[in-house]
Amino acid sequence: MNRIAALLALLLFLPLFGLAMPFLFPNIDGSALLAIDTISHLWNFVLGGYVISTLILIIGVGLGVFILGVGNAWIIASYEFPGKKIFEWALILPLAVPTYVMAYLFVDLLQFSGPIQSTLRTMLGAESLWFFPDPRSLGGAIWAFSFCLFPYVYLITRTAFLERSGRLIEVSETLGYSHLQALTKLVLPMARPAIFAGMALVLMEVLADFGAVSYFGVQTFATGIFKAWLSFGDRLAAIQLALGLLSFVLLIFFFEQHSRSKLRYASSFESRLTPKILSGGGRFFAVIFCGLTLLFGFLMPAMALLQLLYKQGLSIDIRYFSWLGNSLFVAAGTALLSVVLALFFAYAVRLSPRLAWVNRLLGFGYALPGAVLAIGVLSFLETFQLAWWISSSISVLVYAYVVRFLSSSLQSVETGLSRITPSMDGSAALLGLSKIQILRKVHVPLLKRSLITAGLFVFVDVMKELPATLLLRPFNFDTLAVATYQLAADERLAELALPSLTIVLVGLFPVLLLSRVISKS
Template sequence: MSSAPTRRRPPWLLWIAVLAALLVAAPLVSVGTHVFSGGTGDTWAHLASTVLGDYVASTLWLCAGVGLGVAALGVGAAWLVTRHEFPGRASFEWALVLPLAMPSYVIAYVYTDFFQYVGPVQTALRAAFGWRKADYWFPDVRTLGGAALMFTLVLYPYVYMLARTAFLERAGGMIEVGRSLGLSPFRAFLRLSLPMARPAIAGGVALALMETLADYGTVSYFAVQTFTTGIYRAWFSLGDRVAAAQLALVLLAFVVAVLAFERVSRGGRRYHDTTLRQRGNPRVPLAGVKAAGAVIGCVLPLVAGFLLPAGLLLRMALTEGDAQFGERFFVLARNSMLVAGTTALLAVALALLIGYAARIHRGPVTRWAHRVVGLGYALPGSVIAVGVLIPVTRLDHALAALIGELTGHTPGLLFTGSIAALVYACLVRYLTAAVQAIDEGLGRITPNMDHAARSLGLSVGQTLRRVHLPMLRGSALTAGLLVFIDVMKELPATLVMRPFNFDTLATQTYTLASDERLTEASTAALAIVVVGLVPMVLLCRSIAKGRSA
């Protein structure tokens, strides 16, 4: 008796994955094609002869400062909490990730107000010592070095989290072997733990550098000439989209260089633990001066990166705050949540379909789609905005002309005149976060569940809806939450692509701070930080549960 023919799996999941990859790749293709289209080149020639060198130098120095800073803070903090025992270590282990909730442009505004001439620090110094302005020198925070410091304070948790995991996964037996060979704890760290954790550290530094390259609010407010500020200036001040695309392409070269740095830093190295001791890693007890030094080493980045700026924001919001707080503030919050919520829902839905397509259709097409979707997070928001706005604007005008000819009524700009284009840009930027969260959830579901469902006659769609979705609720919630928070903080793409008279908490914070109305900006900035605390609290709970004894 011959067996029944196997029913061919429907390709609709595969087509969705390919379509998502094409949508993510479209802005990059748009930027590349417009570099060589039209234009006289006068703007580019002017930029090349005047400010292009400054853009390159500033970007390189900024990346160097941030890379060294986040590596030093992140690795140092991770080494202290994983290999030493001192008062408060358990609390510091999870609290050190809190600065990630503080957007870099918010901390830049806060510290500018804190350290400016009429701020509390210099005012207290003059009152205490009777100084006048000409009697002392105080460093200016609004410099390239100050910008590097701001980025370091909020981005070091990327390195800290990855380095901490790497240090914990390397068994205590490896360190004990080093100690038995006469190595001190510090030399064992330099010669054993640090080389073994190098790939993780390089990955954390790469993430921090990509965030630095994508920033607009901090560098713009500090008047640091980078490619992001140049793209914004070329588009809005000079009105030259080709020059903006050319600058965006150069910025992409920096992103590619960062990714290449991360890959080269790995160097194909693989470290395998053969000690069979994955838990109970011994910590060196510290007492006296050493314990105090460890506490100070953990307190300083936590206070400077989160507690102090959050406290200053709260004080400003309560004492002065936004004079328009009320209906205007709730409109801003509604706009922010509308864009973030819509993007999060679409991202989770697409991530579910893309992840499930990779599970069902294992082949080069789905692998290619996954890799292309992953490019979105590596693209700065300003690059995505330029890549989206150019073709979408043309599509808007073509549709308006067509509808006008057919109906005699011009509908206006359907995409750029609404939040549709902005949501698309944010979706391209942050879809990766949702896909990674869903992939992790799907990876925990055994393939036997699929086989059992199919043996009961369920189709691919029915298996996804009735079997996998209930098991992926936690992963889907995490994915949506991550995308929601990222979009709430997104500034470059929102500034470029928001419809007329459509402001969000991020753009309101930037606008008020740019007008030197820092205390009024505190209300919207504090709201962004509070929303950002939600995933940080969840992450802290995860770290606390997975803490090594």
């Protein structure tokens, strides 16, 4: 089993080998490697712009999700006010809206012909609003990403506040600190690892995005990769841009790990944070802050989708059922395969703890942006003249999905296995069961909930995935995500309402499941 696990892990790392192959085998396809010339050309013409816009984007989004995520987490964890029971779970609903759908709806609402500007022009009697910012800009992208992705920071930080802040608040009160001073001087420094972990997840999502940034007209590494490969057919430029994007991801990993490498926390008892009852201005501010966050992050996009659907009427594009069938087919197949592989790797580590390094390496797949992963797969196949395989089969697409999302299912299965005491394995072995029989008759029944959860999250991730699907799908094989992107690119926003709403409704299932857990806790 150890050898099989190592070989499978090696197979799942082929995209990274694909990124390195042009440098390791420069003449395997009969052409010379022009790496230095390509890098020089990219730097002189586009690379500087990509770096600057990417840095501004991640800094802006980082600041935005910090304000929204930490602010809402502190208000929900520390205070009692009207509507708190609803806000504490409803604030994670924006996770159900894909970033590219949020981008389309944000621009549609705020553009010159949108309902907000039209209403303001009518009220003010003006032909144009010179003070109104352009929604299709870098600032608009930062706004949309912040309201779409802040729940990552909110969820992790809220848990950290609830678990660690109780005793700190009591100590701060004896020192004469106000609640705000306790937050800035004691609670935030102690919660820094959790905050950085949530922000790292957000920034990796931002770096991996293509649909939203391309619609906003922001030139990042992701858009550059697509231009280099699809528009110019320059394999080497696409690979080098993919490596540049990967370096940003690794840099975020480094800062996230470094931020908590020297931090040590210990607690001999559990001290839960006791919320304080707000009144007057404090109560009003809490309701407004949480309410506006929920309004911009979920309610307005949902209402905009419903309005577009109403505008479209009862007509349904006949291709919709093909898009839906394709999406469900690849999502279900990837979810099933990911759960089987996750169960295999988790059980292999349980039998042989020396293989723990394999699972840690597999976790890196989730950090690979979809565009980087796709370029790695394409480069590997093209090196061996196998690129035709993509046009004839969805197997390459499913393989890329598995590499990208296996880590999420693996984490769920590993968590479930850790709750099964090893003594059960020993008792089953004494009854004469083999290792495979122990897995099938003992572990799988006990892991049923973990396996379903793992499959559900992979299913939803695949339904929303856009960059890898755009590059690796076979001819005439469109999913809901691809159809939504193409309709938005053609400015046919009314027609994208139904596929977008379908993606959002599918994404609501795990979000509502998570909401139920939060409300019970």
